[in-house]
Amino acid sequence: MLQGKTILLGVSGGIAVYKAAELVRLFVKAGGSVHVVMTANAQQFVTPLTFQALSNNPVGRDLFSMDSESQISHIQKARMADLVVLAPATANLMAKMAAGIADDYLTTILLATTAPVLVCPAMNVKMWEHPATQRNLKTLCELGYRIEPPASGFLACQEEGAGRLADPGDILESSIGLLTPPTLAGRSVLVSAGPTREHFDPVRFLSNPSSGKMGYALARVAARRSARVFLVSGPCSLAPPPRVERICVTSATQMRDAILNLSSEQDAIVMTAAVSDYRPARTAAHKVKKSPEDLSVLLEPNPDILASLGQIKPPGQVLVGFAAETENITQNAQDKLVRKNLDFIVANDLTREGAGFCSDTNEVKIIGRGGEASDLSLMTKEEVAANIWDRVERILSGGDIESQQ
Ligand code: CTP
Numbered sequence: 105m106l107q108g109k110t111i112l113l114g115v116s117g118g119i120a121v122y123k124a125a126e127l128v129r130l131f132v133k134a135g136g137s138v139h140v141v142m143t144a145n146a147q148q149f150v151t152p153l154t155f156q157a158l159s160n161n162p163v164g165r166d167l168f169s170m171d172s173e174s175q176i177s178h179i180q181k182a183r184m185a186d187l188v189v190l191a192p193a194t195a196n197l198m199a200k201m202a203a204g205i206a207d208d209y210l211t212t213i214l215l216a217t218t219a220p221v222l223v224c225p226a227m228n229v230k231m232w233e234h235p236a237t238q239r240n241l242k243t244l245c246e247l248g249y250r251i252e253p254p255a256s257g258f259l260a261c262q263e264e265g266a267g268r269l270a271d272p273g274d275i276l277e278s279s280i281g282l283l284t285p286p287t288l289a290g291r292s293v294l295v296s297a298g299p300t301r302e303h304f305d306p307v308r309f310l311s312n313p314s315s316g317k318m319g320y321a322l323a324r325v326a327a328r329r330s331a332r333v334f335l336v337s338g339p340c341s342l343a344p345p346p347r348v349e350r351i352c353v354t355s356a357t358q359m360r361d362a363i364l365n366l367s368s369e370q371d372a373i374v375m376t377a378a379v380s381d382y383r384p385a386r387t388a389a390h391k392v393k394k395s396p397e398d399l400s401v402l403l404e405p406n407p408d409i410l411a412s413l414g415q416i417k418p419p420g421q422v423l424v425g426f427a428a429e430t431e432n433i434t435q436n437a438q439d440k441l442v443r444k445n446l447d448f449i450v451a452n453d454l455t456r457e458g459a460g461f462c463s464d465t466n467e468v469k470i471i472g473r474g475g476e477a478s479d480l481s482l483m484t485k486e487e488v489a490a491n492i493w494d495r496v497e498r499i500l501s502g503g504d505i506e507s508q509q
Contacts, residue, residue, distance in 0.1 A: 113128060120226035123191070123226075124155075125150065125155065140155040181213050182213045182216035183217075187219055188214070192269045222250045222251075222279060224251075224269060226254055252275050255269070285329070293496075294333075294335075294373045295336070297377055298315070298339060300356045301355060303355070308391075310383070314340070316338070316340035320340075321489040324348070336353060336377070338359065371422065373413060373421065375409065375425050376426050386402070410444045414445030423446050424496065430453070436451075451471060452467065470492070
């Protein structure tokens with residue numbers, strides 16, 4: 105995800121410095137080349153050696169170093185960065201940036217760089233809420249800096265409130281977003297994900313093992329490409345990706361209502377949810393007690409959400425379905441594509457190793473309206489998602505002739 109990208113991580117002096125070490129690890133794991141620059145105060149919390157070992161690159165810390173300044177190192181660093189991330193960014197660093205002060209290695213780089221800069225503040229809640237900090241924050245936004253807002257919770261200073269450094273995973277996600285071309289900017293998309301639960305009493309339900317991973321990967325990748333993303337999710341344990349508007353539902357009828365409410369404004373809708381085809385005809389108000397008798401549960405059909413979307417599809421909207429199959433994959437998927445009036449369908453064979461429910465990978469076949477099929481090899485669900493959005497983008501821009509047949 106960060107292959108071939110150089111990230112300059114600026115670390116200023118607050119207790120959250122230790123979390124920046126985890127961030128370096130995440131950047132490196134994602135394939136990025138990381139160069140760390142520390143302020144003098146940051147070095148009081150964690151030694152440069154930690155960051156050097158994790159990043160595998162020397163740590164910049166001294167504006168007047170005889171070794172590095174022979175090559176005007178701060179200008180070099182400013183030029184080499186594809187992205188600058190400031191984590192943690194202290195109130196003092198934010199104040200200097202807002203005023204344009206450049207009195208150390210990090211702040212000189214910040215004036216010299218033309219790369220996007222992601223500011224991740226971390227400080228005491230009172231310092232964060234202080235009008236001076238809030239004024240500086242506003243100035244930084246006006247100057248074009250991107251902000252990863254601090255999280256709320258219990259702070260190192262034993263106070264409760266906003267000021268915790270954002271989760272390193274969220275900082276990584278925002279960094280990837282800043283380095284991804286905004287090919288879906290101005291577009292609104294909706295993705296459904298996960299299973300539905302059909303209760304027959306308050307504590308028991310019919311469902312399936314869908315983990316939601318494919319839908320969440322689609323939502324994450326669309327957000328990276330700058331789409332406005334709605335994620336209508338059945339019950340699952342995944343955290344919502346940053347910058348995604350998640351609507352949580354339980355049953356198929358709740359999912360249908362949530363989706364139909366938003367559908368007309370969407371440029372594209374991708375239904376990955378494993379919607380339960382049936383629900384109990386009656387739901388008991390209280391827990392059903394056991395008895396020695398056999399128990400039958402009468403099931404009635406649930407609405408087919410995708411088929412409804414196919415009937416009311418506004419002109420220009422791209423509608424994508426999934427077909428989870430165990431036999432006659434291509435034929436069954438093609439039938440669904442026609443029956444539900446889709447632009448294309450993504451078929452997967454649930455019997456294959458590494459494909460389908462719960463797995464982090466998927467091996468799918470994409471079938472278009474003209475019947476043309478392309479087989480994608482086994483890849484991560486994020487890579488499958490990227491392929492799906494590439495195809496959606498081609499149709500939206502009028503470039504995919506076959507799918508318009
Ligand atoms: N789908 C839906 N509403 C349903 C059932 C399915 O919107 N009640 C959507 C799924 O999200 C998926 C597509 O329709 O995008 C195909 O789902 P799938 O379960 O493979 O097929 P079904 O239409 O349910 O047909 P069958 O169970 O007979 O294979």
